[in-house]
């Protein structure tokens with residue numbers, strides 16, 4: 001469908017589609033997209049490429065996001081006195097009706113589809129997360145800002161993860177690992193977390209993107225190193241319980257937005273030291289920890305503590 005649209009409008013529609021999949025604001029791009037004499041035709045493109053896209057209808061953004069997206073489209077078209085396609089109106093009304101009947105809007109789960117801009121025919125990375133940052137007593141069912149930052153950093157420095165064994169601490173819904181795996185150069189990715197619901201969500205998200213054959217799942221006691229992915233419980237408060245699962249040939253440890261509770265910093269750093277001590281070649285191991293600094297003194301505890309590690 002996108003191939004039938006030319007030049008700038010095609011690029012704009014791809015950008016809008018990528019932002020829609022991520023549940024990110026595209027208001028400015030929508031204004032530019034509808035800057036044309038042939039708005040009816042552009043509405044059809046928007047409907048076919050986004051509202052009726054196979055992945056975006058099966059794995060939908062949050063109803064809050066879809067409502068604001070359609071509201072923006074409708075307001076742009078109304079401001080130009082254009083007739084609005086009935087499919088756009090119908091979609092908007094059906095979201096409003098559904099929202100009225102929803103009991104707890106904050107506990108809504110929704111999907112994120114992360115398309116590869118350079119190849120829109122490729123299956124996007126798909127995962128599910130909760131709208132609310134803290135759900136079911138955990139922060140792990142929602143993506144946190146430092147995760148997006150580290151993804152942007154890795155996207156520009158991909159070769160430092162090339163053919164590496166990577167372990168992530170506090171993986172949350174697993175977005176970072178899924179993105180790294182999707183770039184296609186990872187030897188093995190180990191997802192870990194402490195919370196049962198979070199671990200189940202990672203497993204569900206992995207199965208949306210990978211075949212079961214490629215994953216050492218939660219119930220597997222012996223890890224097959226030839227598989228691409230492992231997922232297991234690793235609680236920083238109780239880390240040596242999991243020593244059988246720690247791979248001895250790790251190259252990189254990743255963690256995002258895990259420095260937030262002063263009481264967890266020492267256990268987290270001890271976990272880093274423990275993983276280090278399990279390695280055959282500890283000098284090869286690097287750790288990349290991306291943090292949002294919300295409180296300088298909490299972050300300082302981490303900086304002081306991490307000086308005790310050799311990583």
Ligand SMILES: C[S@@+](CC[C@H](N)C(=O)[O-])C[C@H]1O[C@@H](n2cnc3c(N)ncnc32)[C@H](O)[C@@H]1O
Nearest residue numbers: 139140143144147170171172194235236256257
């Ligand atoms: C703020 S969330 C960040 C999630 C994810 N890394 C991100 O950036 O989107 C913190 C994560 O650390 C995990 N976590 C908290 N305490 C932990 C512990 N004691 N052991 C292991 N993981 C823990 C939580 O379950 C959650 O997934």
